[in-house]
Amino acid sequence: LIENIIPVEKRERRIFHVDLDAFFAAVEERENPAIRGKPVVVGADPKEGKGRGVVSTCNYEARKFGIRSGMPISRAWKLCPQAIYLPVNMPLYEKVSEKIMKILRKFADKFEQVGIDEAFLDVSKTARTFDSAARLAKKIKEEVKRKEKLTCSIGVAPNKLVAKIASDFRKPDGLTIITPEKVRSFLSPLPVRKLPGVGPKTESRLRQIGIETIGQLAKADPEDLAREFGVWGPRFVVMANGIDESEVEERYVAKSFGRQHTFEKDTDDVELMHKTIEVLSNETFEDVKRYAAFFKTVTLILRYENFETHTRSKTLESPAMSAEVIKKTAKELLKDFLGTEKKVRLIGVRVSGLLMDHRQKKLLESVKK
């Protein structure tokens, strides 16, 4: 058998990306049958259109009105005042997420949770062919639906990059299978925005040099792109060709912890910003403590009144585990932003580059069970 001759790591892999549909909103609908089938928006209080926060997510009924994640809640209200507006109930979603991840983990040779509602599964050993992988994906979808009453979308592909794009391709309740020979034809007509790492800025710079689809990017000269985008240029070309050799890797903690706050009124009051940074740092530190982790990087997020958003990070000389370090570093980073005319709408604090030792990982695993 050819499978016995070729070393396992060299064989084509079968990777799943699983992503729950309209996750927070779907959990709310599940908990409350009375709102099922109606447009549901989870996020900040809309305050009759005067609310200042954002939409966390909304169900597919609400998306028909044009509502999307990250949109100001006031805009959502304009688009659909009759929707059901609900606050974010994080502890509930975390509990549901844990149960779902437990189900998914069971089916994987290697498992990597990447967000509250998404995970990669390497099933190459369990499913030797794409046909058997397709059957396994259906089984997973059925079990999630039966046990947790939620739908998810799954992308099946030879690597993480393509699996991630595939899970997003048909949503909700989708299953998209991209065999190795289909990778190019699948990616090629898609807009470059579908590639992870390509945001609105990169998209518009690519458009200026005549590149709109992944297919066009795949054929671009890596050197031309290196001149335009530095080290990322050639990487974009590699991605556009559907190449990604990264492994599905178990992660023990969220890669970062953070909190943000939208001010009731846009502000230029430095003292208020400092006070807010202190509160956010304390809250962030509670999470850091809970996971007994050290952090290496502190990031400040700042959104001006015109929604222009900036982030600035500082990597510490040595890993820290203190609220004071978060406060001090975030305040230092804030200095870069002061002295403009623009008022500030939102401030956020984040720590990343988390380190844990082996014992702490074990501890965390036992807590999670």
Ligand code: TTP
């Ligand atoms: P997503 O998987 O991006 O979105 P979704 O599950 O709501 O919808 P779908 O996958 O069907 O497109 O994010 C998962 C959860 O993360 C989402 O339910 C709410 C939260 N979230 C935010 O709070 N803010 C955001 O800007 C985004 C994108 C998600």
Ligand code: MG
């Ligand atoms: Mg989702």
